[in-house]
Amino acid sequence: MAEWIRLADEGWRAYTDSGKYAALLLASLLYLIINKKKDAQQFLWYSVVMSASCIFPLTAALLMMYQTKFYDYQWIWTLVPTTAVIAVAATTLLAEIRTNKEMRNLKSWQKWGVAVLLVVMTYFSGNLQRNQGDTLNRQEQLQTTVNMLDLLREQQEEGKITLWAPHEILEYARAVDGDILLPYGRNMWDKALNAYSYDVYDEQRNTLYEWMENASETGNTGQVTEDGTEITLQDCLHIAKNLGVDCIILPGTLSDEGMSDVDICLGEATWISDSYLIFWL
């Protein structure tokens, strides 16, 4: 239980670090309570009770236990109609300004000014840095994969292809073409995906992945592991053939020594560019 409470406490801090919608929510609830909005009282009190439950560590921990460890803290806020409550508060305030007799003396631009102020407050309640780094690279990576797979399909129009390549190509390979088979998938580097299957990768597949990542980063075709074992391109080719690989894409940034190794083991590439080399087995 102590672990759950700690996670709930840390979760609340992370939830409010990124943006301030939680603050907008609390301000909205306060306004609606003071305003004594007659409609939808049950909706209002539910929102108050559930917001408090999501904030206080003990009740938040219980909610996290209910939703299971599969989900992180921020998902308990699904239970709170945050967007709706803030929108209700804003709507009520603007309606008040529009119809209240005491506010008749306000000029039109002043009433519109309140609306603009609410929009500005909302904008600055989000995270101005906008954590979208993960999404921006996607288009570029997807296009790279599409281009490479188009090249493969020029050489083999139909049928399945078992491909071994750097992870940035494997990332979207099966999303682009379901007939591309892989010795290992995205869950090799995106560990969250391991929840979707009971299967685990064997040592051979791990070796292929580590060798390819090392080759991409260093340009070397020989890799020395932590226990001192050397893994060569020849070793990896042997593993790849055993796993049914029939097409290999290597990074085009290999060193001169690496390229010599490739020439000896694989011969001439079917296709060459600055970024990648394609070989058919």
Place this chain on the structure above:
Amino acid sequence: MENKLTRADKILIGFLLIIGLSEVANLVAIVLHKPFSAGIRLFIAACVILMIAVIFLPAKETHRIALTGQGKIVHLAFIALFLLQLLYILQGKNVYDGGDLTVETVNTMLTTDTIYQINPLTGQAFAQGMPMRLKIISLPMLYAFLCRVIPLESYFIIQQLVPAIVLALAYFAYSALAEALFAEDTWKQSVFLLCVAILISFGDYMYGMEGFGVLHAGYRGATIRMAVIVPYLFSLLIRRNRIGIVLCILAEACIVWTFYGMGACVLITFFYVACGRIWRKLSERRKGHG
């Protein structure tokens, strides 16, 4: 409260029923070890029956008070913001697909004609298989149906077209909530929708926020729950529409991993009803003392 079916209700209940039908087809195919194509045929047959039933279903329309002056400007502003969001989603430059394998799963279904027998991430047969809690999720079956009938790339359909549809459904859900909260006041309903659109636009700052889900990951079950089912559930709770509430609970179980069907909708319904009963008892006591 009156339980008239509005246009938004028809669309949303239709959506919930489609999820249910895809779930039935999914489960039948899994339990009976049928190929994916058999599951699709069953889904299509069920949808045809549903459409026929809907045509003959008596529907009542609420009388809508027309917007005037300022209300029209607000409504136009909402439409403009909605279209901008739609364009943003359809461009597909900011899709968040971390920790998700929906596209691969759909592609695997389409190319191998199997359901959850092939590892979607590698295209090789499973050695130990997938957890049952994930096999029962019916969204891949539904998306695979769309990919079968729409001649476009599957990643475009799933990660751009579907989120565009979810965006529209989200606003229908909030429209239903607006009508429940501000009955007969169309000005307030329009302002409410515009506020929702603004909050979604600026609220995409963190994974798990509604704005982030709608604008960057609208195809995920958790997003559909948060942006469509939950707001609609609140509108049904306010209107005390029990059948709709049950449909929401069941639909959530079909698209998001829940603990044996116990998800957010069950908890929301339980606490909403409990809050209502406590509130009424306190009100009665206050009136009694007064």
